[in-house]
Amino acid sequence: MSEITGAPQCPSDVAELRERVAAFVGDRVVPCEPLLDAGGPEAAALLRGLRQEAKAQGLWALPLPAELGGQGLPLRSYAHVAEAEGASDHGPAALGSAPLLDALMLWRHGSPGVRDRYAERLVAGEIRACYAMTEPETPGTDPFLTATRAVPGENGSWRVSGRKWFTSGAADADLVTVLARTDGEPADREGLSLLLVPTRSPGFRVIRELPVLGAGGQYEIELDGVTVDQDHLVGERGKALTVAGERLQLGRTLRCLRWLGQAARAFDLMRERAVTRTRSRGPLGDLQLVQRHVFESLLALRTTRPLVYEAVARLDAGLDAHVEVGLAKVAAARTLQQVTDAAIQVHGAAGLGPDTALPALLRTGRAARILDGPDELHITSVARRVLRTT
Numbered sequence: 001m002s003e004i005t006g007a008p009q010c011p012s013d014v015a016e017l018r019e020r021v022a023a024f025v026g027d028r029v030v031p032c033e034p035l036l037d038a039g040g041p042e043a044a045a046l047l048r049g050l051r052q053e054a055k056a057q058g059l060w061a062l063p064l065p066a067e068l069g070g071q072g073l074p075l076r077s078y079a080h081v082a083e084a085e086g087a088s089d090h091g092p093a094a095l096g097s098a099p100l101l102d103a104l105m106l107w108r109h110g111s112p113g114v115r116d117r118y119a120e121r122l123v124a125g126e127i128r129a130c131y132a133m134t135e136p137e138t139p140g141t142d143p144f145l146t147a148t149r150a151v152p153g154e155n156g157s158w159r160v161s162g163r164k165w166f167t168s169g170a171a172d173a174d175l176v177t178v179l180a181r182t183d184g185e186p187a188d189r190e191g192l193s194l195l196l197v198p199t200r201s202p203g204f205r206v207i208r209e210l211p212v213l214g215a216g217g218q219y220e221i222e223l224d225g226v227t228v229d230q231d232h233l234v235g236e237r238g239k240a241l242t243v244a245g246e247r248l249q250l251g252r253t254l255r256c257l258r259w260l261g262q263a264a265r266a267f268d269l270m271r272e273r274a275v276t277r278t279r280s281r282g283p284l285g286d287l288q289l290v291q292r293h294v295f296e297s298l299l300a301l302r303t304t305r306p307l308v309y310e311a312v313a314r315l316d317a318g319l320d321a322h323v324e325v326g327l328a329k330v331a332a333a334r335t336l337q338q339v340t341d342a343a344i345q346v347h348g349a350a351g352l353g354p355d356t357a358l359p360a361l362l363r364t365g366r367a368a369r370i371l372d373g374p375d376e377l378h379i380t381s382v383a384r385r386v387l388r389t390t
Contacts, residue, residue, distance in 0.1 A: 013077075014077045015080075017062075019084075021095065024054065028094075029090050030087070030357075033089075033360075034354075037215070037216075044172075047090070047094060050090075051094060051095075054095045060125075061095075062095065063078040064104075065107055068123040070103070070123050076316040082257035083260050083261040086257060086262060087265045089262075089360070096125055099122045105234060105243060106118060106196070118175060118196075128172055128173045128175070129175040129176065130175070130177070131176070132178045132179065132221060135148065135163055141373060146179055146180065147186065148160065148161065148164065148179065148180040148181065149162060150178075150181070150182045151182075153227055157228060158182070158227070160197060160223045160226045161226070163222050165210060166210060170199070174200075175197065175198055177194055177196050177197075177234060179193075179194055180194075180195060182237055182238060192241060193233060193237050195232055196234055197228055204222070205221065206221050213366065214363070215360070249315060249325050250315060252325050252328075252329045253312060253328065253329075259333060259368055260301070260305060263365075265357065265361065266358060267339050271285075293342040296342065300334070300339060304332055307327050307331050310327075311325045311327075323382050323385055323386065329373065333368035333375070336364065337368070340362045341362060343358055343361075344358050344362060
């Protein structure tokens with residue numbers, strides 16, 4: 001909507017594509033959210049149908065590398081589409097952009113054998129991948145304490161043992177990229193590596209689902225001496241954090257764009273409620289306290305959006321974006337939570353029930369302040385970098 005802008009404006013050559021994506025998400029994905037949230041065979045069949053529709057409309061895998069079967073939309077252009085796509089949590093999966101991080105990681109850092117075996121199938125939606133970094137007994141903000149270990153096996157292979165948790169989509173994944181220590185001792189800053197593990201390997205199992213504020217999709221997994229082929233090492237041995245850092249900066253920025261899309265969705269619901277809900281003395285929107293909710297929410301959206309696009313611009317230019325991504329991540333997470341909370345307040349009891357997306361959006365907003373690094377991590381990291389440059 002025009003009110004939620006903030007620099008930069010959507011380029012003219014992307015505007016039509018953004019509108020098509022917004023229409024697909026609004027008309028096809030959003031009505032299916034209750035079934036998709038429930039999971040199971042029916043949800044899987046529904047998602048397959050949506051993916052076929054996206055492919056038929058030319059909307060499939062927009063930002064993924066053209067060399068792998070995607071459409072190669074550059075980040076600076078895809079950013080505007082990502083907002084519209086991310087208005088629903090299921091938008092990226094339905095439109096084929098969900099595997100972007102995994103596909104880029106394998107394309108840039110995977111061995112030739114891994115790229116040939118998995119990358120194009122990942123982009124086509126034939127297989128799924130996930131990423132396992134954090135562990136139950138280890139602070140997620142301190143990867144140097146990673147307890148999962150990979151030791152040399154037979155014929156140059158690796159044997160991986162350990163537990164990971166809050167691994168998104170692990171139950172349905174065909175591949176999982178695992179952060180493990182291959183050298184050194186716990187807390188050493190070197191010696192961490194990434195290994196690509198097929199989930200059908202003996203010794204791999206999903207222990208349990210970990211609902212996030214009641215919503216599924218996160219899992220705890222165990223690797224009990226899982227054998228991994230030598231060429232499934234992603235990047236250089238002992239240099240996992242270089243690859244992970246590249247992945248995290250882009251991943252956090254993509255999440256920020258999608259959170260902006262969800263915050264805009266909450267804002268639209270709030271505005272509609274304020275205009276259409278009437279009392280004996282007129283529309284709800286005539287109340288000054290409701291007007292304040294609208295104003296503060298719009299202010300949050302307009303001040304957050306430029307921060308996110310500054311991070312996009314630096315990443316697209318290949319520049320360091322630690323400060324920009326940190327600012328954007330904290331601001332976007334706060335904005336989603338703030339705007340959704342205001343929308344719930346304006347809806348009253350209706351905002352607490354199943355008739356709107358607001359409870360799910362609020363859950364996402366609250367979790368956003370912890371997932372992908374808690375606010376405190378980004379605040380500290382950005383402040384330290386700024387203080388070092390003065």
